[in-house]
Amino acid sequence: xxxxxxxxxxxxxxxxxxxxxxxxxxxxxxxxxxxxxxxxxxxxxxxxxxxxxxxxxxxxxxxxxxxxxxxxxxxxxxxxxxxxxxxxxxxxxxxxxxxxxxxxxxxxxxxxxxxxxxxxxxxxxxxxxxxxxxxxxxxxxxxxxxxxxxxxxxxxxxxxxxxxxxxxxxxxxxxxxxxxxxxxxxxxxxxxxxxxxxxxxxxxxxxxxxxxxxxxxxxxxxxxxxxxxxxxxxxxxxxxxxxxxxxxxxxxxxxxxxxxxxxxxxxxxxxxxxxxxxxxxxxxxxxxxxxxxxxxxxxxxxxxxxxxxxxxxxxxxxxxxxxxxxxxxxxxxxxxxxxxxxxxxxxxxxxxxxxxxxxxxxxxxxxxxxxxxxxxxxxxxxxxxxxxxxxxxxxxxxxx
Numbered sequence: 001x002x003x004x005x006x007x008x009x010x011x012x013x014x015x016x017x018x019x020x021x022x023x024x025x026x027x028x029x030x031x032x033x034x035x036x037x038x039x040x041x042x043x044x045x046x047x048x049x050x051x052x053x054x055x056x057x058x059x060x061x062x063x064x065x066x067x068x069x070x071x072x073x074x075x076x077x078x079x080x081x082x083x084x085x086x087x088x089x090x091x092x093x094x095x096x097x098x099x100x101x102x103x104x105x106x107x108x109x110x111x112x113x114x115x116x117x118x119x120x121x122x123x124x125x126x127x128x129x130x131x132x133x134x135x136x137x138x139x140x141x142x143x144x145x146x147x148x149x150x151x152x153x154x155x156x157x158x159x160x161x162x163x164x165x166x167x168x169x170x171x172x173x174x175x176x177x178x179x180x181x182x183x184x185x186x187x188x189x190x191x192x193x194x195x196x197x198x199x200x201x202x203x204x205x206x207x208x209x210x211x212x213x214x215x216x217x218x219x220x221x222x223x224x225x226x227x228x229x230x231x232x233x234x235x236x237x238x239x240x241x242x243x244x245x246x247x248x249x250x251x252x253x254x255x256x257x258x259x260x261x262x263x264x265x266x267x268x269x270x271x272x273x274x275x276x277x278x279x280x281x282x283x284x285x286x287x288x289x290x291x292x293x294x295x296x297x298x299x300x301x302x303x304x305x306x307x308x309x310x311x312x313x314x315x316x317x318x319x320x321x322x323x324x325x326x327x328x329x330x331x332x333x334x335x336x337x338x339x340x341x342x343x344x345x346x347x348x349x350x351x352x353x354x355x356x357x358x359x360x361x362x363x364x365x366x367x368x369x370x371x372x373x374x375x376x377x378x379x380x381x382x383x384x385x386x387x388x389x390x391x392x393x394x395x396x397x398x399x400x
Contacts, residue, residue, distance in 0.1 A: 031111035032345035042082040042345045045105035047115035052093025053241035058117040059314040064328025078343040095124040102128040111345045119143030120189040135351035139331045143193045147372045158376035164197025179208045181233035194239035246275035253279035270316040276384045283384040289323035290380045294362040330361030
């Protein structure tokens with residue numbers, strides 16, 4: 001509590017200084033700028049993890065935005081052309097450090113923010129953006145609390161109540177699962193939230209659950225795997241970070257766990273594919289996009305990743321197209337649509353314009369409901385092919 005209190009005090013001090021420098025009303029009216037050559041510039045904030053538990057996913061989500069920016073580096077706003085600059089910060093996958101990273105975007109006078117990979121860090125930074133009057137577009141932060149009770153946070157992904165229900169239905173229908181083992185991380189809003197919604201849906205179908213949690217920093221999952229075995233579980237559901245997931249996969253294979261490992265969108269990563277390669281495990285995930293869904297996008301981003309060693313390293317060392325990358329790409333264009341509709345770089349005008357934005361992205365149609373959530377009603381289900389090291393498409397699944 002002391003650590004979090006200090007972080008919030010430092011954030012408050014930084015934000016106060018920022019707001020004072022902006023005339024006390026946040027970013028409003030001050031977002032646009034010009035370069036030395038006289039070109040007009042609009043800044044889009046990128047609030048993502050590049051380190052910590054979710055660093056791998058955050059880097060892949062950011063890659064989609066960077067690729068989109070390379071393809072479309074300008075936007076017409078109010079009849080004038082603006083260069084689009086991405087202001088990128090690392091929230092370190094930390095609820096404590098996230099607000100300070102968010103405050104730095106405020107000081108950079110961004111007109112809109114994209115992010116974050118990770119619901120907890122999104123929730124942690126929400127009030128910073130709210131107090132500064134800056135809208136944020138969540139990309140893959142699926143916990144309902146991100147948009148609840150506010151009018152500045154939007155998102156383009158489905159929510160965990162939906163995702164948890166899809167996963168529960170899939171376990172019941174495809175594996176005839178009657179008992180599920182659920183493992184979540186204490187203090188992680190995404191993990192505990194998705195675990196809750198899976199449990200709610202699975203027990204609603206007549207299933208039984210066994211639940212356990214683990215602490216931050218845990219690296220030994222053998223006791224949890226043993227518990228799942230002893231409980232006679234039909235599926236092992238672990239909505240956790242890629243870092244923890246890789247350890248669970250390796251230790252499950254070593255312990256001879258034969259039941260399917262299931263998870264949500266965080267496991268849709270080549271970190272998972274690399275951990276599962278040549279191992280006797282079954283892995284099923286729900287996600288937002290399946291490689292092959294848009295051939296033009298897939299071809300273009302693969303070429304871009306392979307031409308840039310840094311981009312390739314940030315994508316885990318290969319050119320696998322992660323769903324979060326496709327979502328980051330779409331989020332960038334949603335931001336451009338809002339800027340065009342606002343006819344201004346003023347953050348308040350962009351916030352107002354977002355409510356009516358409609359965009360046909362590579363991940364599907366994007367529009368917002370009355371809470372700022374995307375109107376999404378299907379998820380992709382795929383499984384890890386442990387022989388080829390790729391994802392195999394299984395189904396497009398909704399909720400009956």
